Amino acid sequence: MAGAFEGSAPDYDLIVIGAGPVGENVADYAAKRGIRVAIVESELVGGECSYWACMPSKALLRSGHVLRAAQRLDGTRQAVTGELDVPAVLARRNTFTSEWKDDGQVDWLNSAGIDLIRGHARLTVPRTLDVNGRAYTARAVAVATGSVPVLPDIPGLAVANPWGTREATSASAAPARLLVLGGGVAGTELATAWASLGSDVTLLSRGPLLEREEPFAGELVTKALREMGVDVRIGVSPTGVHRDEAGVVTTTLDDGSTVVTDEILVSTGRRPNTLDLGVDTVGFIPGEKLSVDDTMLVTGTDWLYAVGDVNGRALLTHQGKYQARAAGEVIAARLSGGDVHDAPWGGHVATADHAAVPHVIFTDPEVAGVGLTEAQARARGLNVTTVEYDLGWVAGAKLHADGYEGHAKLVIDEDRHVIAGATFVGQDVADLLHSATIAIVGEVPIDRLWHAVPSYPTISEVWLRLLETYGRPN
Ligand SMILES: Cc1cc2nc3c(=O)[nH]c(=O)nc-3n(C[C@H](O)[C@H](O)[C@H](O)COP(=O)(O)OP(=O)(O)OC[C@H]3O[C@@H](n4cnc5c(N)ncnc54)[C@H](O)[C@@H]3O)c2cc1C
Numbered sequence: 001m002a003g004a005f006e007g008s009a010p011d012y013d014l015i016v017i018g019a020g021p022v023g024e025n026v027a028d029y030a031a032k033r034g035i036r037v038a039i040v041e042s043e044l045v046g047g048e049c050s051y052w053a054c055m056p057s058k059a060l061l062r063s064g065h066v067l068r069a070a071q072r073l074d075g076t077r078q079a080v081t082g083e084l085d086v087p088a089v090l091a092r093r094n095t096f097t098s099e100w101k102d103d104g105q106v107d108w109l110n111s112a113g114i115d116l117i118r119g120h121a122r123l124t125v126p127r128t129l130d131v132n133g134r135a136y137t138a139r140a141v142a143v144a145t146g147s148v149p150v151l152p153d154i155p156g157l158a159v160a161n162p163w164g165t166r167e168a169t170s171a172s173a174a175p176a177r178l179l180v181l182g183g184g185v186a187g188t189e190l191a192t193a194w195a196s197l198g199s200d201v202t203l204l205s206r207g208p209l210l211e212r213e214e215p216f217a218g219e220l221v222t223k224a225l226r227e228m229g230v231d232v233r234i235g236v237s238p239t240g241v242h243r244d245e246a247g248v249v250t251t252t253l254d255d256g257s258t259v260v261t262d263e264i265l266v267s268t269g270r271r272p273n274t275l276d277l278g279v280d281t282v283g284f285i286p287g288e289k290l291s292v293d294d295t296m297l298v299t300g301t302d303w304l305y306a307v308g309d310v311n312g313r314a315l316l317t318h319q320g321k322y323q324a325r326a327a328g329e330v331i332a333a334r335l336s337g338g339d340v341h342d343a344p345w346g347g348h349v350a351t352a353d354h355a356a357v358p359h360v361i362f363t364d365p366e367v368a369g370v371g372l373t374e375a376q377a378r379a380r381g382l383n384v385t386t387v388e389y390d391l392g393w394v395a396g397a398k399l400h401a402d403g404y405e406g407h408a409k410l411v412i413d414e415d416r417h418v419i420a421g422a423t424f425v426g427q428d429v430a431d432l433l434h435s436a437t438i439a440i441v442g443e444v445p446i447d448r449l450w451h452a453v454p455s456y457p458t459i460s461e462v463w464l465r466l467l468e469t470y471g472r473p474n
């Protein structure tokens with residue numbers, strides 16, 4: 001491999017482009033194996049998740065969740081009679097973003113022995129990239145540049161100065177009226193957050209909410225949002241947007257109606273961040289994802305890796321970090337001539353991306369899913385049975401909230417007699433999800449699950465109820 005540098009030593013063994021959660025983990029896991037690593041970052045070390053996505057959005061959501069949970073309990077309801085203190089919630093959110101400063105993350109890079117190069121990186125020739133006009137060489141390069149929001153082509157939208165998810169997670173005050181465009185994960189979470197913080201929210205969705213989930217998830221979230229006062233409009237799309245001189249935004253819909261708000265949030269999906277990255281030099285179309293194998297090696301190369309949102313496999317921090325652990329270690333192993341464990345479920349592959357991607361949507365109720373929905377399983381041709389149970393009938397759930405509303409569903413692969421997918425919707429179900437992830441990744445036979453006894457009285461007793469609904473083995 002040294003021949004690629006015409007006799008001169010490369011600057012690094014590995015250069016990672018993008019110091020989001022994923023890039024940081026690629027660098028860390030590679031550096032721990034003793035190779036020389038640098039990371040390039042054009043904005044803040046810590047990436048989207050830390051400053052404009054996961055952390056601030058969850059901080060914005062949490063206070064409303066806690067207040068409503070208290071209001072659902074007789075006895076506690078009487079003790080909690082006020083409204084949220086919005087400036088205090090926003091100030092608490094700011095602490096979770098470290099006030100949008102990355103000093104702590106930079107200290108961690110230093111302590112991990114990873115060099116930081118500030119600037120925008122572009123691939124130029126194999127194993128070489130340009131940052132601020134200087135060429136850096138490495139034996140391997142890992143791209144972890146994340147994703148960027150998609151702005152739909154709606155007349156007037158771009159010039160109406162819309163909010164993206166960055167503005168919606170970092171705003172310093174609640175707009176009096178907010179229109180949210182897009183009924184996916186970000187749209188439903190941010191509609192919940194800003195409605196909790198006092199905004200008068202209208203949520204527009206061209207299809208059912210959360211359509212990649214089991215249908216009951218979107219139905220329960222729609223009902224709950226409406227009960228919170230959100231005007232959820234399904235099956236409509238904007239035909240035009242106009243912001244007047246006073247800053248008021250008027251959005252015209254295809255049913256002829258108009259919505260007047262102070263801000264419009266666009267949360268209509270994201271695309272891989274590859275537009276200005278030089279990916280054409282490795283045969284990819286700028287703006288499209290970098291396709292990879294299960295070790296995150298980019299198709300058609302033997303030195304370039306793509307990890308996290310940028311490879312399009314799962315736009316989630318924890319799943320990207322899982323890929324990063326595998327990629328960091330396999331890069332180090334390949335560069336140092338070590339053993340490579342790339343068989344399915346080996347230490348150097350992200351096999352779970354295909355079978356068990358856990359995700360939690362922090363609406364109220366929470367939506368927690370892993371593996372395949374029934375529709376996805378049937379589309380893959382699996383021979384499946386499903387079982388469902390009303391979480392409101394579980395004693396542990398009744399203790400969490402008076403009139404608890406929630407639902408659970410398992411998708412069972414009958415040929416392998418294991419769980420292929422699980423979905424839980426309800427208050428406080430997020431931490432229940434990992435039990436299902438373990439059952440799917442561990443391919444635990446259904447019959448054996450009868451020996452995994454949930455504690456009484458917890459929400460996890462829904463596992464027993466689901467098994468009883470499915471039927472006890474002979
Ligand atoms: C509103 C919102 C809420 C979310 N909430 C959750 C959640 O609760 N849980 C969850 O798991 N996921 C959540 N996500 C998804 C999560 O944010 C992403 O999956 C995660 O940030 C991806 O990490 P990454 O490291 O791949 O990319 P990013 O976090 O986007 O980091 C990429 C980094 O690369 C840098 N960069 C880009 N191009 C270059 C370049 N050419 N040169 C140098 N640096 C460059 C960027 O500045 C950035 O710092 C949320 C997303 C949004 C939008």
Ligand SMILES: NC(=O)c1ccc[n+]([C@@H]2O[C@H](COP(=O)([O-])OP(=O)(O)OC[C@H]3O[C@@H](n4cnc5c(N)ncnc54)[C@H](O)[C@@H]3O)[C@@H](O)[C@H]2O)c1
Nearest residue numbers: 152182183184185186187206267268269270315360361362
């Ligand atoms: N809790 C979490 O883990 C969390 C939270 C937020 C975001 N995320 C991640 O970020 C990713 C992006 O989130 P997102 O909500 O932006 O995307 P998404 O794909 O979840 O939802 C986008 C929504 O916008 C709609 N849409 C797309 N184009 C449209 C158009 N032209 N007009 C009207 N509606 C349109 C889609 O039908 C969909 O309902 C998600 O895939 C998710 O992985 C995760």
